[in-house]
Amino acid sequence: MTDASAPLLKEEELVTLACRAFEAQGVARDRARVTAQILALGDMMGIHTHGLLRVVNYCERMSLGGIDVDAELEIETLAPALARVDGHAGLGPVTGITALELTMEAARKTGIAATFCKGSSHFGAIAPYSLLAAEQGFASIIATNASVTIAPTGGSEARLGNNPIGFGFPDPGGDPVLIDMAISVAARGKIRAALKEGKSIPEDWATDRDGRPTSDPAEALKGFLQPMGGHKGYGLSLAVDMLCGVLSGATYLTHVSSWVDHPEAQQKIGHVFILIDTGKLGSPDWLAKRMRDATSLLRETPASDPSRPVMVPGDRELARLSAARTEGVRLDASLVEEIRALGAGA
Structure with a gap:
């Protein structure tokens, strides 16, 4: 569990933190930022197993040659x-x-x-x-x-x-x-x-x-x-x-x-x-009406537990993303320090 006293990090802080770690490994800035943005979105959506936690693994693999820093697509x-x-x-x-x-x-x-x-x-x-x-x-x-x-x-x-x-x-x-x-x-x-x-x-x-x-x-x-x-x-x-x-x-x-x-x-x-x-396939209005109808049919399903209403896939992640963009995200303090140490030379 993340310590509730850990500081809240906003999106740009998450991206910068990860970006510096990648740049210290020799990753070009544009590639470092793209990678950092995808991982930051993972954390902001609550998918922490695929968030900045992966920075440490990526950096280790780059240092060992498992990921090629200089690869050209x-x-x-x-x-x-x-x-x-x-x-x-x-x-x-x-x-x-x-x-x-x-x-x-x-x-x-x-x-x-x-x-x-x-x-x-x-x-x-x-x-x-x-x-x-x-x-x-x-x-x-x-x-x-x-x-x-x-x-x-x-x-x-x-x-x-x-x-x-x-x-x-x-x-x-x-x-x-x-x-x-x-x-x-x-x-x-x-x-x-x-x-x-x-x-x-x-x-x-x-x-x-x-x-x-x-x-x-x-x-x-x-x-x-x-x-x-x-x-x-x-x-x-x-x-x-x-x-x-x-x-x-x-x-x-x-x-x-x-x-x-x-x-x-x-x-x-x-x-x-x-x-x-x-x-x-159709106009935005056409799609919006159909999507709203489809998702309403699901969300209005009587819940077996009234305290836990029926959700549509993505509801939880998007709610977390919205909150993260306003308030920030808490990451384990030891992870943040580890990533900062990786980026110290950038």
């Missing part, structure tokens, strides 16, 4: 609405933002467009990218593959990543619907937090190294995660890896190196950005 236009970006083992958010902007530009012309990424690294949470797309009027499907933590149904070894996928739907004049989810029942970050706090975990979160369900977070971290929905989660994780790994030309399945076990290794993972220009 390579862009291929494959068709009017299809492109590929090779990150050449550079910073994932730089590859991600480049792909997002390319896809928006193409979708404005063609209505729908896709960009595949390869040679990338961890690119932060998906929700910030979905939000940026929605603010420009684009519906989105965005996904990334990852190092293996999930076993295929019936298997006793991890062969699939906890591959996140996200969806975004703009609401002109209102808040977009944002869905950002990994494939496991619970993220490894929650298991690490339980271990740190000396707590047990639900048995449906993970298994031990022999594939047996466990409530011991230490054993769970030696084993693998349970996919949501059993075999359906297995299928969804595989579908993401087919898109982001196999079709993109990136690494996939067990070919993806673990950044935890081998921070010096270049993962060269893949992402996919699929965007739809909703302006081609």
Whole structure:
């Protein structure tokens, strides 16, 4: 838990803090700022596992060669609405933002467009990218593959990543619907937090190294995660890896190196950005009316617990973002000091 006495940091303070750490590693200022902005948005949306916490990991991997500070992106236009970006083992958010902007530009012309990424690294949470797309009027499907933590149904070894996928739907004049989810029942970050706090975990979160369900977070971290929905989660994780790994030309399945076990290794993972220009489907007023009706039908659902009304995906994250832009965000004091120390030479 973050100390309630920790200072509140505004958006620009978060960005500057992270930016200095990256620049001290030799990252060019524009790339450092893009990466810092994506991570800051993660914290501001309450996705702290994909916020400035990642600065430390990124810097360690850059110092060891797992992320190439000097990587030059390579862009291929494959068709009017299809492109590929090779990150050449550079910073994932730089590859991600480049792909997002390319896809928006193409979708404005063609209505729908896709960009595949390869040679990338961890690119932060998906929700910030979905939000940026929605603010420009684009519906989105965005996904990334990852190092293996999930076993295929019936298997006793991890062969699939906890591959996140996200969806975004703009609401002109209102808040977009944002869905950002990994494939496991619970993220490894929650298991690490339980271990740190000396707590047990639900048995449906993970298994031990022999594939047996466990409530011991230490054993769970030696084993693998349970996919949501059993075999359906297995299928969804595989579908993401087919898109982001196999079709993109990136690494996939067990070919993806673990950044935890081998921070010096270049993962060269893949992402996919699929965007739809909703302006081609109808006017902003048309879409706004339909979105308001759809979200109202959900929010007006009678709640089983009156103290916890039904929410629409993205409500919580956007409320946190709004509060963060007004009040700031509290980060663990030790993390802030660690990042400041990393940026001391910038």
